[in-house]
Amino acid sequence: xxHSKVKFGDTIRFGLESDGTIDMKHNHKVLKTIETQHVxxxxxxxxxxTTRTLEPLLLIFSNKK
Amino acid sequence: xxxxxxxxxxxxSTSVLLPMKITQTTPKIRMRDRDLDxxxxxxxxxxxxxxxEDTFLPNKNIDITDGKRIDFYKNEPYTPDYSxxxxxxxxxxxxxxxxxxxLAEYKRLGMNNNENAALIQLYVHAAVKYQLMxxxxxxxxxxx
Numbered sequence: 001x002x003h004s005k006v007k008f009g010d011t012i013r014f015g016l017e018s019d020g021t022i023d024m025k026h027n028h029k030v031l032k033t034i035e036t037q038h039v040x041x042x043x044x045x046x047x048x049x050t051t052r053t054l055e056p057l058l059l060i061f062s063n064k065k
Numbered sequence: 066x067x068x069x070x071x072x073x074x075x076x077x078s079t080s081v082l083l084p085m086k087i088t089q090t091t092p093k094i095r096m097r098d099r100d101l102d103x104x105x106x107x108x109x110x111x112x113x114x115x116x117x118e119d120t121f122l123p124n125k126n127i128d129i130t131d132g133k134r135i136d137f138y139k140n141e142p143y144t145p146d147y148s149x150x151x152x153x154x155x156x157x158x159x160x161x162x163x164x165x166x167x168l169a170e171y172k173r174l175g176m177n178n179n180e181n182a183a184l185i186q187l188y189v190h191a192a193v194k195y196q197l198m199x200x201x202x203x204x205x206x207x208x209x
Binding site for chain 1: 111112113115122192193203
């Protein structure tokens with residue numbers, strides 16, 4: 001079971017990272033990395049275009065005490 | 066002498082690049098408040114800090130709701146309703162979640178019955194998959 005670290009009064013900030021993903025940050029820590037349609041080009045790789053696949057992070061929390 | 070020149074060139078290039086990087090990652094945010102009449106009400110701030118200039122992202126909007134559940138739309142395309150706040154790039158919202166008394170606690174978004182936690186949903190248009198996220202906001206202490 002996950003803890004809800006997000007409290008009232010806190011700030012959630014969505015920012016674009018250099019690798020083309022969107023990071024959802026809380027207190028400067030990444031809560032979730034969101035895959036976008038950005039394609040990263042890698043020079044020297046066998047295939048010069050690759051896509052990122054990231055596992056989703058569960059953000060649904062239970063309210064049981 | 067070659068090495069000195071190389072170091073000087075590298076230092077010059079980093080000094081040029083650093084301000085560009087800082088300006089890219091810290092866009093100017095335009096804040097707006099929703100239903101925040103008093104500072105005593107619990108609130109949360111959501112900021113869409115995606116760059117405002119044209120990038121590869123087709124739609125940089127982030128929708129936030131504490132009303133109707135977005136996952137209600139299973140067989141039809143998602144269309145935002147009155148409770149949705151749509152944040153453009155470079156915008157933020159500070160709001161106090163609603164308490165909807167007409168629906169049972171487990172069926173609704175917004176404040177819970179005790180008013181010490183809230184469930185909000187976020188819809189990130191730029192995401193390829195898992196565009197919809199549910200975020201649980203608690204009061205003070207961590208809740209399991």
